[in-house]
Amino acid sequence: MTELVLSTRNRHKVDEVEAILGTELPGVRVVGLDGLPDFPEVVEFEPTFAGNALLKARAAATALGRTALADDSGLRVDALNGMPGVLSARWSGRFGAGTDSQDRANMNLVLDQLSDTPDDRRGAAFVCAAAVVTPDGHEHTVEGVLPGVLLREPRGTNGFGYDPIFLPERETRTTAEMRSTEKNAISHRRRAFRLLAEHLRAHGVVDAGA
Ligand code: IMP
Numbered sequence: 001m002t003e004l005v006l007s008t009r010n011r012h013k014v015d016e017v018e019a020i021l022g023t024e025l026p027g028v029r030v031v032g033l034d035g036l037p038d039f040p041e042v043v044e045f046e047p048t049f050a051g052n053a054l055l056k057a058r059a060a061a062t063a064l065g066r067t068a069l070a071d072d073s074g075l076r077v078d079a080l081n082g083m084p085g086v087l088s089a090r091w092s093g094r095f096g097a098g099t100d101s102q103d104r105a106n107m108n109l110v111l112d113q114l115s116d117t118p119d120d121r122r123g124a125a126f127v128c129a130a131a132v133v134t135p136d137g138h139e140h141t142v143e144g145v146l147p148g149v150l151l152r153e154p155r156g157t158n159g160f161g162y163d164p165i166f167l168p169e170r171e172t173r174t175t176a177e178m179r180s181t182e183k184n185a186i187s188h189r190r191r192a193f194r195l196l197a198e199h200l201r202a203h204g205v206v207d208a209g210a
Contacts, residue, residue, distance in 0.1 A: 002206045003029045007042070007060035007070035017069070020190050024197035025206055030069070039063060044086070049073060049129035050141040052086060061133040067205060069196065073128035073188060075162045077110065077150065079117045084110065085127075088161070103161050107154065111165060114150060122150045126166065126175075128188035130196040132205060140199050144191025159183060 002025075006017050009032060018030035033039050042059045044052040049072040056070035074088030084091040084106070089098065092105035114122060126146040133139050147169045154164030156176030163176035168186060175183045184190055200206045 001027050001029055003031055004206070005060050005064060005066050005068040006030050006032050007056040007068050008032050009034050013071070016184060016189060017071070017193055019184070020193040021197055024194055025201065028206055033060065036064075044072065047086060049086060049127055050131065050143065053129040053131035053141060054133065054139060057131040057133040058139070061135055065135050067132065067134045069130065069132050071128055071130045071189065071192060073126065073192075075110070075166070076125045076127050077114070078123040079114055079121055080110075100160075107162050107165055110150065110162065111152065115152075119149075124148060124150045124166065126162075126188040128192040130189075130192040132196060132200060134205060138203070138205070140196075140203070142192055142195035142199065144188045144193070144195060146186060146188040146191065 004021070006014050008014065011032065011034060014030055014032040021028050021030060039060070042056045044055060046052045046055060052072035053070045056072070057068045060068035060070065072086065074085055076082045076085055088106070090102070092102065092109045095102065125148065128144045129141055130144070131139070131141045148167050148171070151165045151167055151174065154176070155174045156164050158178065158180065159176045164174055166175050167173075168175060
């Protein structure tokens with residue numbers, strides 16, 4: 001059994017990443033930072049998802065002396081030149097970060113900003129960068145992308161963030177209309193952590209049989 005640290009306090013994220021890595025690398029367990037109250041909050045100031053994922057993975061690997069993983073994700077909107085990007089969580093301002101009301105405000109702001117954008121220019125993608133940092137300084141990042149388009153009205157109540165307005169390519173339902181197992185099977189996080197699993201195996205960070 002190999003235990004990997006995921007640099008997050010979000011229990012749901014730990015479960016989701018463990019489920020993804022578990023199918024790729026049986027025998028790997030993922031633990032978060034919630035048992036470590038003194039671990040300082042990492043300020044995510046980098047302009048890229050990969051940069052922020054590396055910041056978080058490095059912080060955990062350095063503090064704990066163990067191999068650490070991290071991710072950073074968000075929505076890339078073509079008509080907004082790739083924004084909200086790394087600012088997705090606080091696009092409408094810093095208030096109430098991570099709450100449902102902030103999620104709604106962020107989504108409504110993007111809808112307003114795209115109100116004049118025609119249907120054929122409403123391309124967007126959920127993007128997730130995943131990083132691994134080992135105590136001996138090995139660093140690697142990968143990116144998973146779920147392409148789609150943005151609707152004009154929210155649809156569905158599952159998920160979080162921008163899910164109600166995001167229609168993945170070749171799907172008829174938004175990610176907020178899918179069950180979590182359906183969304184997780186195609187998600188940007190799934191795609192990123194699958195690539196990361198390949199890297200961990202290929203570079204001997206975890207045993208091939210793990
Ligand atoms: P984080 O990297 O998981 O903290 O995500 C940053 C922000 O990106 C979230 O607060 C959401 O606004 C947005 N986001 C990331 N992944 C998703 C997703 O799967 N659905 C909807 N919004 C997402």
